[in-house]
Amino acid sequence: MLVNLPGPWNPWLGRLALSEIPYTNPILAPLFVVVVVLVLLMVAGITYYGKWGYLWKEWLTTVDHKKLGIMYIILGLVMLFRGFIDGLMMRTQQAMAVGPHASGMMGAVHGYLTPFHFGQIYSAHGMIMILLAATPLLVGIMNIVIPLQIGARDMAYPYLNALGLWITAAAVVLVMASLFVGDFAHNGWFGYAPIFELAYSPGVGVDYWIWTFQLVALGTTLGSINFIATIVKMRAPGMKWLRLPMFTWASLSANIIALTSFPCLQVAIGLVAADRYLGTHFFTAGFGGNLMLYTNLFWLWGHPEVYFVILPAFGMISEIIPTFSEKPLFGYVTMVLATFAIAGVSWLVWLHHFFTMGMGPYVSTEFSVATMLVGIPTGVKVFNWAFTMYRGRLTYTAAMYWALGALFLLLVGGLTGMMLSIPAINYMVHNSVFVVAHFHMMLLCIVYAIFGSVIYWFPKVFGYTLNEAWGKTMFWLFSAGTALVFIPMFMEGFMGMTRRLDWPFDPHWAPYLDIQMLGILAYVLSILAFVVMLYVSIRDRAQHRAAADAWGTSRSLEWLTASPVPFYNFAVVPQVNARDEAAWRREHGLSAQRASHYDAIHMPNNTGNAIIIGGLTFVLGFALTWRIWWLSLISLLAIIAMMISHSAKGDPGHVIPAEEMERMDREAERAMPRADLPRHSGGVLGGAIAYDSGAAGAGSRNLRGAPDHRP
Amino acid sequence: MNSAAEKVDPEKVVLWAGGHEGHDVISTRTFGFWLYILSDGMLFATLFAAYGVLSYTHSYYTGPTPAQFVAPWYTFIQTMALFLSVLAYGFSMTALKHGNRAGVINGLLAASVLGVVFLGLDIHDVLRLFGVHITPRTSGGLSAFYVLTQVHAAHIFFGLIWMLVMIYQVMRKEFTEEVIGRLISLRMFWQFQAVMWVFIYVFVYLWGYMS
Numbered sequence: 001m002l003v004n005l006p007g008p009w010n011p012w013l014g015r016l017a018l019s020e021i022p023y024t025n026p027i028l029a030p031l032f033v034v035v036v037v038l039v040l041l042m043v044a045g046i047t048y049y050g051k052w053g054y055l056w057k058e059w060l061t062t063v064d065h066k067k068l069g070i071m072y073i074i075l076g077l078v079m080l081f082r083g084f085i086d087g088l089m090m091r092t093q094q095a096m097a098v099g100p101h102a103s104g105m106m107g108a109v110h111g112y113l114t115p116f117h118f119g120q121i122y123s124a125h126g127m128i129m130i131l132l133a134a135t136p137l138l139v140g141i142m143n144i145v146i147p148l149q150i151g152a153r154d155m156a157y158p159y160l161n162a163l164g165l166w167i168t169a170a171a172v173v174l175v176m177a178s179l180f181v182g183d184f185a186h187n188g189w190f191g192y193a194p195i196f197e198l199a200y201s202p203g204v205g206v207d208y209w210i211w212t213f214q215l216v217a218l219g220t221t222l223g224s225i226n227f228i229a230t231i232v233k234m235r236a237p238g239m240k241w242l243r244l245p246m247f248t249w250a251s252l253s254a255n256i257i258a259l260t261s262f263p264c265l266q267v268a269i270g271l272v273a274a275d276r277y278l279g280t281h282f283f284t285a286g287f288g289g290n291l292m293l294y295t296n297l298f299w300l301w302g303h304p305e306v307y308f309v310i311l312p313a314f315g316m317i318s319e320i321i322p323t324f325s326e327k328p329l330f331g332y333v334t335m336v337l338a339t340f341a342i343a344g345v346s347w348l349v350w351l352h353h354f355f356t357m358g359m360g361p362y363v364s365t366e367f368s369v370a371t372m373l374v375g376i377p378t379g380v381k382v383f384n385w386a387f388t389m390y391r392g393r394l395t396y397t398a399a400m401y402w403a404l405g406a407l408f409l410l411l412v413g414g415l416t417g418m419m420l421s422i423p424a425i426n427y428m429v430h431n432s433v434f435v436v437a438h439f440h441m442m443l444l445c446i447v448y449a450i451f452g453s454v455i456y457w458f459p460k461v462f463g464y465t466l467n468e469a470w471g472k473t474m475f476w477l478f479s480a481g482t483a484l485v486f487i488p489m490f491m492e493g494f495m496g497m498t499r500r501l502d503w504p505f506d507p508h509w510a511p512y513l514d515i516q517m518l519g520i521l522a523y524v525l526s527i528l529a530f531v532v533m534l535y536v537s538i539r540d541r542a543q544h545r546a547a548a549d550a551w552g553t554s555r556s557l558e559w560l561t562a563s564p565v566p567f568y569n570f571a572v573v574p575q576v577n578a579r580d581e582a583a584w585r586r587e588h589g590l591s592a593q594r595a596s597h598y599d600a601i602h603m604p605n606n607t608g609n610a611i612i613i614g615g616l617t618f619v620l621g622f623a624l625t626w627r628i629w630w631l632s633l634i635s636l637l638a639i640i641a642m643m644i645s646h647s648a649k650g651d652p653g654h655v656i657p658a659e660e661m662e663r664m665d666r667e668a669e670r671a672m673p674r675a676d677l678p679r680h681s682g683g684v685l686g687g688a689i690a691y692d693s694g695a696a697g698a699g700s701r702n703l704r705g706a707p708d709h710r711p
Numbered sequence: 712m713n714s715a716a717e718k719v720d721p722e723k724v725v726l727w728a729g730g731h732e733g734h735d736v737i738s739t740r741t742f743g744f745w746l747y748i749l750s751d752g753m754l755f756a757t758l759f760a761a762y763g764v765l766s767y768t769h770s771y772y773t774g775p776t777p778a779q780f781v782a783p784w785y786t787f788i789q790t791m792a793l794f795l796s797v798l799a800y801g802f803s804m805t806a807l808k809h810g811n812r813a814g815v816i817n818g819l820l821a822a823s824v825l826g827v828v829f830l831g832l833d834i835h836d837v838l839r840l841f842g843v844h845i846t847p848r849t850s851g852g853l854s855a856f857y858v859l860t861q862v863h864a865a866h867i868f869f870g871l872i873w874m875l876v877m878i879y880q881v882m883r884k885e886f887t888e889e890v891i892g893r894l895i896s897l898r899m900f901w902q903f904q905a906v907m908w909v910f911i912y913v914f915v916y917l918w919g920y921m922s
């Protein structure tokens with residue numbers, strides 16, 4: 001229907017047929033069994049412990065920004081793992097298949113993956129890592145931290161927030177479904193015209209890719225509206241613009257990018273869908289289509305998107321470094337300006353992704369120069385962080401390790417980016433693994449910042465700190481992995497190895513690919529260290545109970561309220577008096593001051609609508625992928641009906657009386673350890689490098705002021 | 712920034728904002744909706760860009776170009792219908808200021824009838840073109856023509872559904888903050904679609920007719 005489909009189609013099941021389930025595939029079939037068993041075990045466990053009611057009431061229907069944030073982060077970590085497995089498979093394949101004489105197994109001529117399967121893996125890997133791992137992780141952390149940093153009770157639109165999460169979850173389920181029903185796109189994560197046209201990719205892979213993209217784009221756009229409105233409208237009294245914590249600033253700029261750029265993605269991918277579903281000719285090779293239009297539209301979103309993901313990471317680094325340097329952030333105003341400068345310039349550089357399109361020297365020069373301009377504000381940021389640490393009293397906690405690691409990666413990634421921005425160099429290395437190594441430095445910088453902030457904000461959310469030693473072990477293993485995988489990859493790039501090779505034909509690459517396998521091993525160990533860290537921390541949580549200010553040297557508003565944060569965030573909304581309110585109160589001996597008067601507060605009610613709509617969007621995506629028209633129509637109508645009914649019902653919310661607030665606040669207070677002593681001991685190098693020997697007398701130093709007024 | 716030397720009197724400093732609750736619901740909602748409109752504007756901007764790129768002679772692949780089939784006078788009637796619809800919506804909002812429920816409903820009804828006229832004319836036009844085999848599959852240029860105009864039509868369609876929902880809510884509910892907020896958001900949406908239509912009318916229909 002609609003277009004001439006190659007292959008069978010019937011009105012009830014669309015293109016779906018039993019033969020679409022890859023039960024003969026020696027990798028996917030066992031994996032499917034494992035997944036089914038895991039899901040059954042989970043269901044059985046929840047039923048056995050009678051937790052369905054708890055799960056539904058406390059998590060699945062929640063509109064609490066912290067719980068939604070936690071679920072975003074869990075989703076992101078799961079997808080980070082899935083993406084890592086993809087990476088592991090690609091590395092193994094290349095290490096096995098290198099050279100003309102490499103043997104093959106399991107149906108492959110070289111290595112163990114057929115080109116068709118390999119193509120799906122790298123496409124899924126890229127899309128998953130950027131959109132379904134990094135993005136949810138960042139959105140999750142923003143969700144938790146932003147309302148706390150600005151002194152709000154929740155996001156501006158709690159219901160919309162839940163909707164964003166469940167639509168993102170629908171995208172995750174859709175991309176996972178492509179493993180077991182049908183197959184995924186093989187056109188790379190960003191797609192090439194006209195390879196993704198129906199004539200050249202007749203299967204459902206590209207359709208999975210399209211609808212997954214559309215769902216994430218929708219979820220992220222909704223989220224960005226919410227974040228911007230929250231930051232603009234929900235700030236506590238006294239939280240003037242220039243008192244906003246840096247992470248909130250960074251998130252604001254990132255979400256402005258998301259709000260304005262994701263529509264471009266939706267159009268780009270939507271037009272691909274029009275070509276495939278309606279038979280239009282936007283990107284076809286004949287009939288007046290334009291192949292480069294697609295690439296332009298995609299990167300018009302694609303480059304701003306990379307800044308959408310890195311700016312919040314910059315914000316995280318800007319929170320962690322001052323806390324563990326015991327100094328305010330150096331050059332706050334320039335930091336804000338640099339953030340927005342980066343966001344602005346990110347709109348003017350998209351063409352550097354395809355200099356080889358050959359748009360002529362003038363256009364290339366413009367985009368080359370614009371790309372290099374990004375280096376200026378980025379440099380400002382790096383120097384600001386460096387000056388924040390300069391003469392600070394540094395403590396090398398695990399969170400600080402990750403933040404500093406992120407700085408190194410930013411340096412390597414930024415400098416290689418500068419090389420790539422020169423068209424003459426770019427023509428040499430475009431589409432080589434040098435580019436792959438470049439953007440992995442950047443994206444790993446984000447991952448480092450994320451791990452740092454998970455450790456940093458964990459005590460705020462859960463009320464106890466994570467195990468430092470295991471956090472550091474994980475850091476070193478992970479960094480070993482990063483070095484062992486990506487340094488050889490840069491070198492291979494110079495040796496002319498192109499990206500996405502299911503069969504690296506040149507035997508000279510073999511040693512480099514083998515070293516990368518060692519790196520993969522280190523990564524695997526680091527994942528184990530992560531699991532151990534979680535286990536040990538949960539086991540020993542009683543000894544590591546965190547105070548309101550979990551690190552003793554924190555600076556921004558979120559550290560004023562109890563740890564773990566109660567559902568109402570602040571029993572009484574704070575009046576903000578300074579840029580780093582928590583530090584300001586500590587320096588003036590006001591930390592212990594409590595509110596004397598409580599008011600009743602108004603909180604939104606839970607709702608099951610969001611998760612149901614999320615589920616329906618998955619059905620819609622799945623039905624469209626398989627061209628089951630009746631199901632698509634029904635699910636679309638159901639979504640509209642749900643929205644209308646939600647709007648009719650409205651949400652009266654509920655009121656918590658003042659006495660209840662006072663009681664809960666006292667209780668949260670009592671549950672915390674009394675003094676706000678720094679928990680960290682100084683780390684391996686901490687004592688030696690810290691600015692003065694006072695570091696040893698940990699107990700008293702947090703009462704002293706910031707070191708910037710010392711000689 | 713602040714230095715510890717500056718003395719703060721713990722008795723006098725205000726640390727807690729008592730009674731600070733209720734952020735203004737209507738202004739928060741309309742601001743959020745305005746942000747949505749911004750993203751919708753980017754959506755149209757991208758579609759216009761695609762239309763621009765696909766409006767070279769070769770984009771029509773020797774097939775018909777807009778100059779041969781658009782009818783600016785016919786579309787002018789559409790323009791008038793949409794503008795009058797916005798005007799009617801405006802009357803409804805004036806009635807809202809006076810708390811005049813009947814006025815609000817009549818204004819919304821008139822706006823939606825005019826919206827239906829717009830949409831009907833659009834569908835009729837598309838069917839006319841399909842009748843002479845001018846379809847989105849004819850060429851890349853025509854794909855862009857159809858997608859741009861019909862994405863706009865789809866916005867109008869959803870706006871109409873929303874309008875019906877609001878008529879129902881105004882009839883059934885009080886003028887609560889939520890209802891008023893929605894009426895204001897819908898007004899933004901409707902006006903924005905009219906503005907987008909001006910661009911479409913100028914660049915697609917008038918310009919297309921003349922080129």
Ligand code: HEM
Pocket residue numbers: 190306307309310352353354371372374375378413414415416417418420421422426429430431435438439442443446
């Ligand atoms: C100083 C800043 C940066 C510069 C100058 C820069 C420059 C470049 C250039 C010129 C390319 C195109 C290479 C080619 O394909 O030939 C590129 C690719 C890429 N960059 Fe960057 N970049 C910078 C920062 C970033 C950041 C912050 C990120 C992500 C967080 C990032 C992610 C990527 C990605 C994902 C690609 C390739 C996408 C693909 O082909 O699949 N870059 N960069």
Ligand SMILES: [Cu+2]
Pocket residue numbers: 302303306349350352353
């Ligand atoms: Cu770029």
